[in-house]
Amino acid sequence: MNPDLPKINADPGRLEQVFINLLINARDAIEERWGIAEAGPGEKRILLATQVAEQVVSCEICDTGTGIPANLIEKVFEPFFTTKQAGKGTGLGLSISYGIVKDCRGSIKVKPHASGGACFILEFPVLEKTHGKKDPIGR
Numbered sequence: 001m002n003p004d005l006p007k008i009n010a011d012p013g014r015l016e017q018v019f020i021n022l023l024i025n026a027r028d029a030i031e032e033r034w035g036i037a038e039a040g041p042g043e044k045r046i047l048l049a050t051q052v053a054e055q056v057v058s059c060e061i062c063d064t065g066t067g068i069p070a071n072l073i074e075k076v077f078e079p080f081f082t083t084k085q086a087g088k089g090t091g092l093g094l095s096i097s098y099g100i101v102k103d104c105r106g107s108i109k110v111k112p113h114a115s116g117g118a119c120f121i122l123e124f125p126v127l128e129k130t131h132g133k134k135d136p137i138g139r
C-alpha cells in the first residue's frame, strides 16, 4: 500500500462501508470456492493495491474466490442482485457502494483476476488545492 496518497474528496464513514462490503464479498467468494477449511499456500487471498497517477487515486481489491461469470458481471451493481442464499445476502452492497463512489465523483469497476477470482477497481479524482478555503462543494 502506498502511504503517501494525496487526499480525495469523500466521506470517510461512507467510504468505510464501501470497503467493508468489498472485503466481505471477497471473503464470501473465497469461502464459497475453497470452503472454510485451511487452504493451501496462496489459495485464499485478498490483495489490496493503491496507486496515484495523473491526478487519480486508484485502489484494487482482488480475491481468489469464485469470480463472477461473464454473463453476470453487468448485473452485480444492480440493486437486489445477489447469488447468496436468503438471509445471507441482500444484494444491496454493491449498488449502495456504486452510489457512494459516484457521489465522490469516482468510479467502481470489476474485472476477472488471474486466479479465477474477481478484482474491484475504485478510482477517485485527487482533491484539488483550494488555497486554504473549503472545497467548492463545501465538504
Ligand SMILES: Nc1ncnc2c1ncn2[C@@H]1O[C@H](COP(=O)(O)OP(=O)(O)O)[C@@H](O)[C@H]1O
Pocket: 021, 025, 026, 029, 063, 065, 066, 067, 068, 076, 081, 082, 083, 084, 088, 089, 090, 091, 092, 093, 094, 095, 117, 118
Ligand atoms: N468478490 C466477489 N467475488 C464473486 N462474486 C462477487 C464478489 N463481489 C460481489 N459478487 C457478486 O455480486 C453479488 C452482489 O453483491 P452485493 O451487492 O455486495 O450483495 P450481497 O453481498 O448481499 O450478495 C453477490 O451476491 C455475488 O454474486
Ligand SMILES: [Mg+2]
Pocket: 021, 024, 025, 093, 094
Ligand atoms: Mg455484499
